[in-house]
Amino acid sequence: MFQKTSIVLWKKMSEFDRDGSFFHWACGIAFNEVRNFLTVQRRSRLQFDLELVELLAQEAAEEESLSESRLEALRRCLSQLSKRQQAILQQCYSGTESITAVAKQLGRERTALYKQLARLREKLLACIQLRLAQEGTS
Amino acid sequence: MSDEILQQQINDLLNGTISEAEHRTLQDRLKTDAAARHVFRERMDLEAGLRTLFAADVSDQPAVTSPKPVSELRRPDWWRWRVALIATAASIVVFAVWWTQRPDRARPELAEQPRQTTPQEIQPTERLLGRLVQQADCVWQQAASLQEGRFAPGTIKLTSGAAELRFDSGTNVVLNGPCELAIETGDSARLLAGSVFVDVTEVSNGFLLATPEAQIIDEGTHYAVALDSQATEVHVFDGSVIWTPTEFGTDFEDRIPSGEARRYLRGDPGRAHRIPFGKRQFVRRIEEAVRATGGGDLLAYDGFENLAGQLRRGRSGFGWAGGWESAGRGRGSLAEVIDAPPGVVFGIERSGRRLLALRGGDSLRREFEKPIALTSPSTLFVSVLVSQQSSVDEAGSSLQIVLEPASDSVRYARRHSVTFGISSEGRPFVNNAGTIDESALLLTVGEPHLLVFRYEARARDAVGSLRIYQSGDTVEPLPPTAWTVHGTASPGPMEFKSLRITQGTGSATHVDELRIGPSWNVVVGPTE
Numbered sequence: 001m002f003q004k005t006s007i008v009l010w011k012k013m014s015e016f017d018r019d020g021s022f023f024h025w026a027c028g029i030a031f032n033e034v035r036n037f038l039t040v041q042r043r044s045r046l047q048f049d050l051e052l053v054e055l056l057a058q059e060a061a062e063e064e065s066l067s068e069s070r071l072e073a074l075r076r077c078l079s080q081l082s083k084r085q086q087a088i089l090q091q092c093y094s095g096t097e098s099i100t101a102v103a104k105q106l107g108r109e110r111t112a113l114y115k116q117l118a119r120l121r122e123k124l125l126a127c128i129q130l131r132l133a134q135e136g137t138s
Numbered sequence: 139m140s141d142e143i144l145q146q147q148i149n150d151l152l153n154g155t156i157s158e159a160e161h162r163t164l165q166d167r168l169k170t171d172a173a174a175r176h177v178f179r180e181r182m183d184l185e186a187g188l189r190t191l192f193a194a195d196v197s198d199q200p201a202v203t204s205p206k207p208v209s210e211l212r213r214p215d216w217w218r219w220r221v222a223l224i225a226t227a228a229s230i231v232v233f234a235v236w237w238t239q240r241p242d243r244a245r246p247e248l249a250e251q252p253r254q255t256t257p258q259e260i261q262p263t264e265r266l267l268g269r270l271v272q273q274a275d276c277v278w279q280q281a282a283s284l285q286e287g288r289f290a291p292g293t294i295k296l297t298s299g300a301a302e303l304r305f306d307s308g309t310n311v312v313l314n315g316p317c318e319l320a321i322e323t324g325d326s327a328r329l330l331a332g333s334v335f336v337d338v339t340e341v342s343n344g345f346l347l348a349t350p351e352a353q354i355i356d357e358g359t360h361y362a363v364a365l366d367s368q369a370t371e372v373h374v375f376d377g378s379v380i381w382t383p384t385e386f387g388t389d390f391e392d393r394i395p396s397g398e399a400r401r402y403l404r405g406d407p408g409r410a411h412r413i414p415f416g417k418r419q420f421v422r423r424i425e426e427a428v429r430a431t432g433g434g435d436l437l438a439y440d441g442f443e444n445l446a447g448q449l450r451r452g453r454s455g456f457g458w459a460g461g462w463e464s465a466g467r468g469r470g471s472l473a474e475v476i477d478a479p480p481g482v483v484f485g486i487e488r489s490g491r492r493l494l495a496l497r498g499g500d501s502l503r504r505e506f507e508k509p510i511a512l513t514s515p516s517t518l519f520v521s522v523l524v525s526q527q528s529s530v531d532e533a534g535s536s537l538q539i540v541l542e543p544a545s546d547s548v549r550y551a552r553r554h555s556v557t558f559g560i561s562s563e564g565r566p567f568v569n570n571a572g573t574i575d576e577s578a579l580l581l582t583v584g585e586p587h588l589l590v591f592r593y594e595a596r597a598r599d600a601v602g603s604l605r606i607y608q609s610g611d612t613v614e615p616l617p618p619t620a621w622t623v624h625g626t627a628s629p630g631p632m633e634f635k636s637l638r639i640t641q642g643t644g645s646a647t648h649v650d651e652l653r654i655g656p657s658w659n660v661v662v663g664p665t666e
Binding site: 048049051052055056059060063067070071074075078082083084085089090093094108109111112114115116118119121124125128 | 149153165168169175178179180181183184187188189190191192325326342343344346353355356357380382389390391
């Protein structure tokens with residue numbers, strides 16, 4: 001979904017009115033993609049229903065600047081991690097390999113990698129929250 | 139619903155291990171709780187942000203072993219940045235779906251496990267994470283999160299003794315007092331003081347133990363951790379663990395393999411000091427603590443805590459050569475192990491414990507680690523908790539606990555077995571090598587009874603006696619002068635190789651805390 005949404009956004013970039021809100025325009029496109037995806041995947045067992053997806057999308061749009069701040073804070077927090085920790089995140093989040101494959105490459109159990117990822121996320125979340133609080137953004 | 143639960147559900151969602159019920163609960167909460175949605179969006183922003191930053195230049199990423207430093211993940215031009223940003227926003231709403239549909243999603247083992255029923259006494263907002271399965275000589279200083287044998291997130295302090303926590307996620311943690319442990323989630327805890335032994339079983343998805351200066355990630359393992367004022371020691375008995383200091387930016391990771399031990403100074407957790415393996419004595423299994431309680435003299439013990447399932451067959455107790463086996467004609471499943479009713483019985487805390495539930499016709503045998511050989515004169519004691527579950531007074535519904543002699547001759551073994559138990563009429567009896575003595579006492583169905591059997595081997599013969607304690611009775615600290623059943627002396631065997639428990643077809647009985655030892659106080663001594 002992430003990749004497909006990005007591609008659609010690129011393709012429709014010419015339709016964007018530069019005087020308008022890029023965020024709201026793009027969110028609309030993303031929401032349509034999600035809706036289409038959910039329709040296709042309707043038979044899947046676990047997915048949020050459209051009511052909740054709409055609610056989350058609406059509130060996400062209202063938090064545009066906060067999301068931007070979080071991303072910027074994340075960039076800084078990442079730089080505080082060790083190179084090894086950054087490498088693990090990069091492997092897991094590059095989107096090219098499954099967690100199982102990354103765990104195999106790192107020579108560790110998949111569950112152990114999940115645990116380490118969870119702790120790294122916790123660290124990053126705490127760091128982001130601290131930064132935003134210091135900036136008065138949160 | 140606490141934030142801990144919410145975080146766990148989001149984690150499960152991201153890992154693809156969320157159950158259908160939890161997914162529904164999460165969705166319902168998100169629909170009605172704005173604060174929860176805030177937390178959710180924060181997490182999704184993080185996930186999306188990580189994907190955005192690390193996926194931005196994925197096409198030209200080199201091998202995974204040489205990652206591009208974050209400092210080099212430069213902000214792209216305006217349009218790329220905007221796309222990244224909007225992809226982030228899009229991800230907020232699609233991430234949950236994407237993750238639950240991703241191809242490498244593993245079937246969640248934990249998610250499919252049935253949840254334990256929440257006892258009424260515990261607030262519905264508290265998440266029950268497991269059970270206190272055994273304890274020995276425990277003095278608790280703080281045990282608020284322990285209720286009715288179950289535990290919820292919170293800190294517990296054990297002043298002395300040993301206790302075993304069994305997480306529903308499949309990890310067993312033995313606390314060795316004095317010890318202070320903060321239980322955080324269903325698969326993580328923080329050791330604040332003292333020492334613990336951790337057994338991450340084969341059904342677990344892993345366990346994370348935090349210390350003041352690091353996190354210990356298991357890789358399918360048995361390990362022990364001990365804190366003192368200066369340092370932390372880690373001993374790995376099986377598998378391996380990864381030690382990672384928690385200090386931000388520390389680029390140190392230490393894998394400790396099986397059979398090795400490390401010491402890390404509190405002020406310098408990034409440097410490992412090899413120490414002799416096994417130098418410290420950890421309580422690895424609660425049975426060892428029970429053995430210690432018996433002064434080390436217990437010959438055999440079974441609390442029936444681990445009998446359920448194929449995986450643990452034969453693992454419960456100590457002093458046995460192997461596991462329980464069917465002594466009947468069939469080779470079907472063994473008797474059930476079920477939860478014991480809460481409460482204290484004859485000084486034994488039953489909350490959170492398990493017991494052996496014998497159905498009509500069940501017959502189990504277990505061989506001793508070494509045949510129990512008696513000299514003349516000497517005495518052997520057997521104690522066991524018993525509760526009849528169904529009406530008796532019909533033929534073939536007795537409970538027999540049989541000490542089987544060591545002999546290659548089946549005929550001899552059968553004729554010279556020493557048996558005690560409860561007859562079909564509900565009366566205690568002793569059968570000493572074919573000579574039967576019975577008491578007039580009628581035991582009450584449904585009530586717990588403590589049966590203590592004494593077998594005295596004398597110069598020319600042997601005699602068996604049985605003492606029955608009923609609910610409310612006080613167990614004497616010394617052997618009683620009066621016995622419920624005093625058997626007739628007869629030439630009895632001097633060596634026993636196994637113990638058999640046979641339930642007649644017409645009734646059912648609960649059996650627990652089986653102890654065999656050379657003296658009274660060893661088999662009836664306090665376990666708490």
